[in-house]
Amino acid sequence: MAVSLDEILARLRPRLLPPGPWAPGRSGERQAAVLVPFVIAGADLALLFIRRAEGMEVHSGQVAFPGGNRDPQDDGPVATALREAQEEVGLSRPQVNVLGLLGEVRAYTSGFRITGVVSLLAPEAAPRPDGREAAEAFTVPLRALADPAVYREEVRTANGITRRVPYFHVEPHMVWGVTGRIVRQLLDHLAR
Numbered sequence: 001m002a003v004s005l006d007e008i009l010a011r012l013r014p015r016l017l018p019p020g021p022w023a024p025g026r027s028g029e030r031q032a033a034v035l036v037p038f039v040i041a042g043a044d045l046a047l048l049f050i051r052r053a054e055g056m057e058v059h060s061g062q063v064a065f066p067g068g069n070r071d072p073q074d075d076g077p078v079a080t081a082l083r084e085a086q087e088e089v090g091l092s093r094p095q096v097n098v099l100g101l102l103g104e105v106r107a108y109t110s111g112f113r114i115t116g117v118v119s120l121l122a123p124e125a126a127p128r129p130d131g132r133e134a135a136e137a138f139t140v141p142l143r144a145l146a147d148p149a150v151y152r153e154e155v156r157t158a159n160g161i162t163r164r165v166p167y168f169h170v171e172p173h174m175v176w177g178v179t180g181r182i183v184r185q186l187l188d189h190l191a192r
Contacts, residue, residue: 005045008038008142008190009099009120015189016100016118019078022070023104029113033077034067035085036102036116036182039139040123046139047183048127049175050088053135063175065116065182066091066127066134077101077115088134089127096121102185107178108158116182140170146187 022031037048047065054061066085074080078098085091102116127137144150145168153164166180175183 005038005040005120008045011190011192012099012118012186015192016102019076019098019101019117021076022074030111031070031077031080031115032068032107032112033070033074033080033084033115033117034065034179034182035081035091035096036065036118036186037085037091037096038118038120038142039125040120041139041141044141044143046141047145047186048089048121048137048139049173049179050127050129050134051136051138051173053131053133061135062177062179063173064179067114067117068133069112078117081115081117081119088130089137090130091121091125091127094122095125102182102189105178105181105185108161108163109177112178114178114182116185118186138173140173140175144170145175145183146190 039046039048049063050066052062052064066088067081068084070080082093097120099118104113104115106113129137150169152167156165166184168175168180
């Protein structure tokens with residue numbers, strides 16, 4: 001796996017989709033987008049996560065990326081991810097350098113089709129959880145997520161669909177489910 005920011009960006013850029021409008025949705029499916037933000041943390045490159053506030057209607061208390069539902073005024077996944085990141089952790093548009101999009105992943109328990117918006121946060125960005133949707137913001141070094149010792153998969157069935165669910169156990173947090181699938185997708189891009 002690449003170790004420098006330049007190497008990581010060189011590997012990622014050709015594999016990311018260009019930002020654009022929302023892909024056509026199927027009836028009954030809801031679209032969402034999350035910011036997948038890289039943060040320079042000392043000598044390490046890390047990903048920024050949030051822990052969703054308890055009592056949320058969907059994915060309460062879980063580790064996630066900042067993001068959420070598409071609003072009617074959002075012209076594409078980038079607009080949704082940036083709006084949600086502003087609301088949840090106070091990241092403003094000038095603090096976020098959008099690199100491109102990951103392919104959609106489906107959240108089988110909630111029915112969302114989620115697009116990951118890969119970005120690099122400016123060094124002065126200081127995420128501040130709003131307390132209403134995001135209880136905590138934290139970073140996990142990319143090298144820690146890429147360590148095979150923290151990764152496992154379990155077979156789970158939700159809404160009649162059986163899938164392999166990824167888990168990244170990075171103390172003290174568990175990154176799993178759709179967020180784990182997004183991390184897995186990102187790591188797979190970097191491993192090519």
